[in-house]
Amino acid sequence: MNDPLRRAVPPVALVLLAAAGTFALTMGARQSMGLFLGNLNTATGLGLASISLAFAFGQLWWGLTQPFAGMVADRIGAGRVLVVGVLLVALGTFLIPFMTTTLGLVIAIGVLAAGGAGMAGPSVLMAATTRLIPAEKRGMATGIVNAGGSFGQFLFAPIAGAISTAAGWAAALQSLAVLTLLALPAAWVLRGNSMQAAAAIGAAPAKKVGTREAVSRALADRSFRLLCAGFFVCGFHVAFIATHLPGVVAACGLPATVGAWSIGVIGLFNIIGSFAMGWAVGRWRMKSLLSLVYAARAVAVLVFVLSPKTEAVMLMFAAVIGLTYLSTVPPTAGLVAKFFGPQHMATLFGIVMLSHQLGGFLGAWLGGKAFDWTGSYDWMWYADILLAVAAALVHLPIREQELPPRAVAAA
Structure with a gap:
């Protein structure tokens, strides 16, 4: 009886290509926007803090949409959600050069x-x-x-920099918008909701649990809350670096191309880090791996702060951060x-991503505010170190073994 459903499941390679490709295109476009921070400031005259507010709100909104997008995908299927999402990314990116006010941005x-x-x-994407x-x-x-998201960042940053040099920053942004539309065919591959997909791969029928009950159970679990707290710190780091690393490069008196290449190097080395982590999660405790990643970030930022700011140091720092990014x-x-x-994977991971983006909002916004207040990014780096140490410690009490059956919405 399950044979037709089994035949309907796309091959594993096609699923991975669709999901990784979509993440590459959407993440590549988003993570490259920090390259245009100076251009937007020059064109609009709004000031770094005001423009950083738009980027910070983007970090927050990216997180806020994910639990709700996850709920919809769990109910009606990922395909329709992905189509709408890709179209909105393209539209928003295309319109950026036309915006001259903080509200417009x-x-x-x-x-x-x-x-x-x-x-x-x-x-x-992860749930699908x-x-x-x-x-x-x-x-x-x-x-x-x-790794797909990292590859998009590695690919898009140099492309954006090259188009900006040849045709201007506005043309570069609009080119990125068009490129994101290449993700639309992936929606067909990843279509289907959680119940259909579980049946298609022959999984045992799951006990029907409502979204509200699943969310309540997750929020009541201490390990889930600690996981959210750690991911908050990750969002702070990622958003600050993605938004302000080109500004850090400029503040150090280095060429603007170093900023573009630094973003690209982060993406390249994050591909290595993502593959390595994907291999490691099947062999070691995941909470221990997370603690190790955050501890490595703290050490990397500390060494960077104490080092002379040369092109080689900047690119080496980008490579090390990329491994943990x-x-x-x-x-x-x-x-x-x-x-x-x-x-309820899409919904619950969406909540974790919301925590990530709350940190991202602060990382992007406070980066601009700190520079306006002090004329440097030093205090943001100090905050990065302290938060990374805290995140390394907060994962240690997580109980990694599976929860009792009464607390699990298992499939």
């Missing part, structure tokens, strides 16, 4: 582009991948999908799936 960057990227973001792939392959699969995603998603199963 908030709408284009913060509402349209970031909201669309949230709908076509990790919560929906988890549902369509057997459990024994999920660790590496999430690493591959995560988004390698937190596979073990974090893996812990959510391990605790609660795939039935």
